[in-house]
Amino acid sequence: MKDKLLGLLPYLCILVLIPGVIAGGVLLFPDRSYAWIALSVAILSFLPLVVRFEQKRRAVQELVVLAVLSALSALSRVMFVWIPSIKPSAAVIIIVAIYLGKEAGFIVGSMTALISNFYFGQGLWTPFQMISWGLVGFLAGILANPLRRHMVLLLIYGFVAGFVYSMVMDLWSVLWMDNALNLSRYFSTVLLSMTVTVKYAISNVIFLIPSWFLGRILGRLQTKYGLFPKKKKACPGN
Amino acid sequence: MEILHIEHLNFTYPGVETPTLRDLSFSVEEGEFIVICGASGCGKTTLLRLLKRELAPHGTLSGEILFAGTPLQQLDDRTAAREVGFVLQNPEHQIATDKVWHELSFGLENLGLPTEVIRRRVAEMASFFGIQEWFRKDTASLSGGQKQMLNLASVMAAQPSVLLLDEPTSQLDPIAAADFIATLRKLNRELGLTILLVEHRLEEVFPIADRVMVMDQGQITLFSPPDKIGRGLAHLPAEHPLLAGLPSAVRIFQALGREDDCPLTVRDGRQFLKQNYSNRIDSLEIPPYRHSEKVALEVREAWFRYRKELPDVVRGASLKVYEGEIFCILGGNGTGKTTLLNLIAGLSKPYRGNIFIRGKKSTDYGGNSLYRKNLALLPQDPQTLFIQETLREDLEELCRLAKFPRSEWEARILRVTQLLGISHKLSSHPYDLSGGEQQKAAIAKMLLLEPKILLMDEPTKGIDAGAKTALAQILQALKKEGITLLIVTHDVEFAAEYADRCALFFDGELLSSDPPSLFFTGNNFYTTAANRISRGIYQNAVTCGDVVRLCRENGVKEAQNEG
């Protein structure tokens, strides 16, 4: 019964909650209505993914492995701190996603954002980072096959993914400031952060080059412990 | 009441032909303290895991395991999880959460207990195990001993009626290990808890066990009270790996081939010697130790601290190690032994004083020349060295990094792996090797760099008696090749047996560099069990072998009047 209700939750989210929240916000905050709409749509479309992850009972080994990968991906931000604005996290998230699947990518992505912000300080950026890194992982998982087969595609994906977070964040802040898409402000904000963003995108590419090596290490999880099976099968163990 | 009953238990791992366990039948009474020992690979861990349903390995199983009369498989999930507690070997990796209080409550939350009950039990456990002071701390901030105590407490919170432990003290230093064993004893005596303990360090646990199970090749060879074990093993040759792990008193007793009840503790051992052997000849003739004249490495008045505002860890330590020696630095945990080793290895620099490696100041070695055909440091944890999928790839990678010509790789790799006896493991994943094999693989990596001096940090940590003996043989072989060995350890027994010279590291300084026979007879507390057993009876007996030799030379006393 409860599971059934939980199963309905994504639809409930889309059909009732999103319009309701949007309408309420627009009425209450007419001067920031676009920012409100964008934020609530982002969060509410993120929630079903979270709920879907929770719904499925997972082998405890898989949960621990996801914790390990999230921790490592957060930690990698510190390991390479000696090269300014170069962070391997996104590369790690993409690699996890293409080898262990879209849900693993999604969770490792959003957890990396949440965890590293516990250390570096939470802010308004936290939900955006969680959502965009989670989606970068999720999408990479969906595109796993082509990405794994063609290195070039993987590098392009990594490069593009490097822009997602800062473009989204900039877009939102412009919406919030003007309650309209003020293009001149948007472009100058994007330009202002361009050097950092490009460096970041390039670092994704660099860190994706040794991906086959990390993938081989992750592959051992599938061969030796039977975790994250490729085809849809019942979870082993547990 | 019988709490565990095992009948005709057979177990075979998938893809393996020989069964790991063969026809085991035994039962355990409620409140018994049982120690299970045996060489590595004898199936003791498999047996223990089969008794814990959640951790039972996959494979073919026949026979029956009854828990309090009910087949283990028929218990419901909650009861199975609650009634049998399991503590694993590694203190670090058992901890699941980031806060001490959360770790204590973790198992209780899993069992779905109401909040009130959880709170009371957590409070009880924290008080019983002395955890109150660190209750709100991060688990990462605890010492190894504290971590393992926390693991025990969090298992005990569920109030199991049987506690299974798989080598829980192997990663702990001697003091923390003794503490842990004392707590087990308290649980057994004060709460009547049934305990099954797999252990290879038996000195402390033997005397408190009710029965000892000795396993060999998947079978039980002996299962009897500890004082009958010595007699039961009388037929084994002296170099059998099983014997090396027994308490010193038992080893001496066994080697002398006695037929009566064997002594278990140092106190009983002394009694036994006094009663049965005279001390006409009270000391061994040991030829004076001669070292080479060439100094391999020298530490001259080194001072070191980690940060300006912190106290000194090394204060004016001086040390000379001669070529071809096996030199052991002993000392308690956290005294800075590893720091000293890092200074010698050039990983940190002393702020005062100098270090000379083969006559040259270590700071004068440029680039990585200090580490090429010169000096190598074997880290405490061999797993910090492996990166590749197979041992061969790992060694090949090192050959590439050391810039050996491609044509020589195969020969070099074969040479070191054959020397260490792991050439048949070249295609295994390094993590699939046993603890002893991992260490050999790590030494192999070091030897590829052709060091003249090999520094080792706690090489005996976490390996069983058999692997220790194998390690000692390797050390002898390296010594024969002219390699100087500097070993940092808190394993007194190992140093006594195999070192050429020992020194004690205390308060940032090195005290009394002497051959073991002199070094240990000078100490009262910080010495081997064999030395403590024979103190005041024999002058310079340090190892079990020494005591046995002296006993044999003296011969058995005539039956005494009061006897």
Add this chain to the structure above:
Amino acid sequence: MEDQELTLPAPSAGFAFASFHPAALLCYFLGVLLIAMFSLNPGIALISALGGLLFSASLQRPGVFWGSIGYLLPLSLLIAAVNPLFNYNGATPLFHLNGKPYTLESLLYGVLIAVTLIAVFCWFRCYSLILTEDKFLFLFGRILPQISLILTAALRFIPLFQKQYQKVRAAQKGMGIYSAKRFSDRFRAEIRVFSSILVWSLEHAIQTADSMKARGYGSGKRGHFGIFHFTLRDGLLIGMTVLLVAISLVAMGVGALDISFFPAIQPAPPSFLSVISYFCYSFLCFTPFVYEIKEKLKWKFFISSI
């Protein structure tokens, strides 16, 4: 530079306001931020900025606080000053730039945005210091058990992996691998260390999972320990927050707090509701600061009387 470490902010136990139940605290911060971020009213912005500044000043050492202000203030001034460059609306041009008017209204609008940014920044800073990760886990442990498990295990792993990181680096250095100072060498060395930790941690993760299973994880519905207890004053904080936020929302909904900037600045006429909601929101924003100071004085008094 060599030994970067991740450390969590010090536990919030020292702060008086942190002694409230996590649920009450989360409710409070969400309420304050909701109004601060989505209203466009100079009064509300000033109140929240002032409240946030005072509160974060009371939680941090003066050096840290002024340090963050020193970086925040020029940034917000810049935002205010450049706003007219993107927004040419407004009836009062101050001067012309490249043929475009630089208007007073747009400048003031920029100031409002800057003040709001300061407020949001300060309140998030306080949120980080007060609602630490253990409270966060407590809040979401029940609703999202699997994700919380991942989170708590990850927080436990980070210090463990950092220690391993140091060990692996030392071990690799002890073999003299990549000890050159070249960039590419260092980069490859870090990748090696990273993959070593990856292999090691995945291998040992299985042990952690074993220990969780051995303690009955997955044997059914989970209970909850709860080191935090909900008491009357937590209920009061929630009640107060909900009430005060609701009043402000009503005022916003009926337009009592509206203000239009363009073409000319035209606030809604002051009304009973707008005054009440300024008052309510001030009460909401200054509560933690007052509470913090009150408790500090109490301790001073206690100590001097001992």
